[in-house]
Amino acid sequence: MELKRDSTWSWLVLFCVLCCQIVLGGICLSGGLFFIIFTNAFSVNPVENSWLCSLPITMWFISSPVGSLLTNKYGYRVCSFVGGVLAAGGLLLSYFATNSTFLFLSHGFLTGFGLGINFTGCMSALNIYFDTYKVVATGISSVGHNIGLIIFADLIVSLEDSFGWRGMFLILSGMAFNLCACAVVMFPIKLQFDTDNNHIAEQMRKSVRKKSINFSVFRNLSFVCLCTSNVFTCFSQGVYILHLPSYSKDVGFNRNDFGTVLMVYGISNIVGKVFFSLLGHHPQVNITIVYTLSLTATGIGMGLTPVFLTKTGMVILAGLSGFFFCVTGALINAVIHEIVGFSRFSDGVGMSLPFKATGNLIGGPMAGVLQTVTGSYAFSFYLAGVSMVFASCIMVCSIINIRQRDKIHRAKNIHLVTETDVEISGKETGTAKHNTRLENETLLNLDLKPIGTEMGDRIYEVIPDLENRSKQCPT
Numbered sequence: 387m388e389l390k391r392d393s394t395w396s397w398l399v400l401f402c403v404l405c406c407q408i409v410l411g412g413i414c415l416s417g418g419l420f421f422i423i424f425t426n427a428f429s430v431n432p433v434e435n436s437w438l439c440s441l442p443i444t445m446w447f448i449s450s451p452v453g454s455l456l457t458n459k460y461g462y463r464v465c466s467f468v469g470g471v472l473a474a475g476g477l478l479l480s481y482f483a484t485n486s487t488f489l490f491l492s493h494g495f496l497t498g499f500g501l502g503i504n505f506t507g508c509m510s511a512l513n514i515y516f517d518t519y520k521v522v523a524t525g526i527s528s529v530g531h532n533i534g535l536i537i538f539a540d541l542i543v544s545l546e547d548s549f550g551w552r553g554m555f556l557i558l559s560g561m562a563f564n565l566c567a568c569a570v571v572m573f574p575i576k577l578q579f580d581t582d583n584n585h586i587a588e589q590m591r592k593s594v595r596k597k598s599i600n601f602s603v604f605r606n607l608s609f610v611c612l613c614t615s616n617v618f619t620c621f622s623q624g625v626y627i628l629h630l631p632s633y634s635k636d637v638g639f640n641r642n643d644f645g646t647v648l649m650v651y652g653i654s655n656i657v658g659k660v661f662f663s664l665l666g667h668h669p670q671v672n673i674t675i676v677y678t679l680s681l682t683a684t685g686i687g688m689g690l691t692p693v694f695l696t697k698t699g700m701v702i703l704a705g706l707s708g709f710f711f712c713v714t715g716a717l718i719n720a721v722i723h724e725i726v727g728f729s730r731f732s733d734g735v736g737m738s739l740p741f742k743a744t745g746n747l748i749g750g751p752m753a754g755v756l757q758t759v760t761g762s763y764a765f766s767f768y769l770a771g772v773s774m775v776f777a778s779c780i781m782v783c784s785i786i787n788i789r790q791r792d793k794i795h796r797a798k799n800i801h802l803v804t805e806t807d808v809e810i811s812g813k814e815t816g817t818a819k820h821n822t823r824l825e826n827e828t829l830l831n832l833d834l835k836p837i838g839t840e841m842g843d844r845i846y847e848v849i850p851d852l853e854n855r856s857k858q859c860p861t
Contacts, residue, residue, distance in 0.1 A: 399571055408531075417750070446502040453503040611787075616738055616742050633763040651708035673724060681714075688703075688707055
C-alpha cells in the first residue's frame with residue numbers, strides 16, 4: 387500500500403495521535419488527583435508527594451530531545467511504540483509499589499519518560515503525514531491534552547473508588563498499552579519532492595544534519611527574557627494544577643467531585659485555544675502583547691482563588707485561569723518565532739523546554755513546603771498568582787526589544803517575506819517578481835539564514851515558510 391500525505395490514512399493517523407495525547411494529558415495533568423491518592427495510600431509528606439506528582443510532566447519536557455534522537459535514528463513509528471511500552475510498563479510497575487520511593491521510579495520517571503518519547507514520535511508523524519492540512523491537524527491534536535484532563539479527572543477518581551489505587555494503576559496501564567496500537571498505524575512514508583526543488587530539499591536536509599545544538603539564541607535578550615518567564619510561568623502552573631484538587635476540599639468539594647475544578651479548567655482551556663488561535667491569525671494583532679496580557683490575567687485568577695474561597699468562586703476562577711493560560715500552548719510557538727525567527731526556531735523551542743521543566747519541577751514542592759509551614763494552601767496560591775504576573779512583567783522586555791528591532795527594519799526599508807512569497811513554481815505572488823529556479827535557490831539560502839535581496843526600492847529578507855517547515859513541541 388502506497389501512502390501519501392494528506393490522504394485518508396493521514397486522518398486515521400491524526401485520530402491515533404489524538405488518542406495518544408488524551409492519554410498523555412490525562413495522566414500528566416492529573417497530578418493533583420494523584421497527590422490526594424498517594425497521600426491517603428502512603429501518608430507521605432506534602433513536599434515529597436509534590437515532587438512525585440510533578441515528575442511525569444517534567445519528564446515529558448525533558449525526554450523530548452531523547453525522543454528526537456530515537457525518531458531520527460529509528461523513525462517516528464518505533465519511537466512512538468517504545469514510548470507506549472515504557473509508559474504502560476511504568477504504570478504496571480506502580481501496581482506493585484510498596485512505598486513512595488518505588489513510585490518515583492515507576493510512575494514519575496518511567497511513565498513520564500515514556501509519554502514524552504511517545505509525544506515526540508506522534509508529533510513527528512503528523513509533520514510527515516500532513517502538508518496542506520498540517521495546521522489543522524496540529525490544532526486538532528493539541529486539544530487532546532485538555533480532553534484527556536477532562537476525561538481522566540473523573541475516571542481516575544472513579545477507578546480508585548471502585549478498584550483501589552492498585553487496580554487504578556493496572557487499568558491505566560492497559561489503557562496506556564493502546565499507545566503501542568496507535569503507533570503501529572504510523573507507517574513510514576517516503577516524501578516526494580518536485581524535480582525543480584530536489585536540489586533545494588537535499589541541501590536543506592544536509593544543513594539539518596550538520597546542525598548541532600545552537601546556543602547562539604541566548605545572545606538574544608528577548609529570548610533570555612522568554613526563558614526566564616517560562617520558569618516562573620511553569621512554576622506557577624505547577625503550584626496551581628497540582629494543588630487545586632486538594633484546595634477544593636476547603637470549599638466543600640467531596641471525594642466524588644474532586645475532579646470538577648480540573649474539568650472546568652480543561653474545558654475552558656480548549657475554548658481559549660480556539661479563541662486565541664483565531665485571534666493570533668489576525669494581521670493587526672501583536673501576538674507577544676496578547677501572550678503577555680493573558681499571563682497577567684491568569685496570575686490574577688490564580689491569586690484571587692483564596693479570596694473567593696467558595697465552590698462558585700473556585701470554579702469561575704479555574705475557568706478563567708484555564709482560558710487565559712492556554713496561550714502557553716496556542717501562541718508560544720508564534721512568540722518564539724517572532725523573537726528568534728525561523729532560522730533559529732527549532733533551537734528556540736528546544737532551548738526553552740528545560741526552563742519549563744525546571745519551573746514545573748520546583749513549583750509543586752514549593753507549594754508543599756508552604757502548606758507544611760502554614761497549614762494552608764492560601765499562601766501557595768498567592769505565590770502562584772504573583773509568580774505568573776511576574777512572568778508577564780519579564781515579557782515586557784521582549785515586547786520592547788521586538789518593537790525596537792522592527793523600528794530599525796523600517797528605517798532600513800527591510801521587509802520580511804516568507805518562502806511562499808518568493809515564487810518557486812513559476813507563478814507571480816505580487817510580493818516578489820518571477821525568478822528563475824537558480825535565482826530562487828539563491829534567495830532561499832540553503833543554510834536557512836535570512837538573506838537580504840534588493841527588488842526595486844525595497845530590501846526583502848527571505849525566510850522559509852514557518853507553517854510548512856516548523857517542528858512541533860509540547861505546550
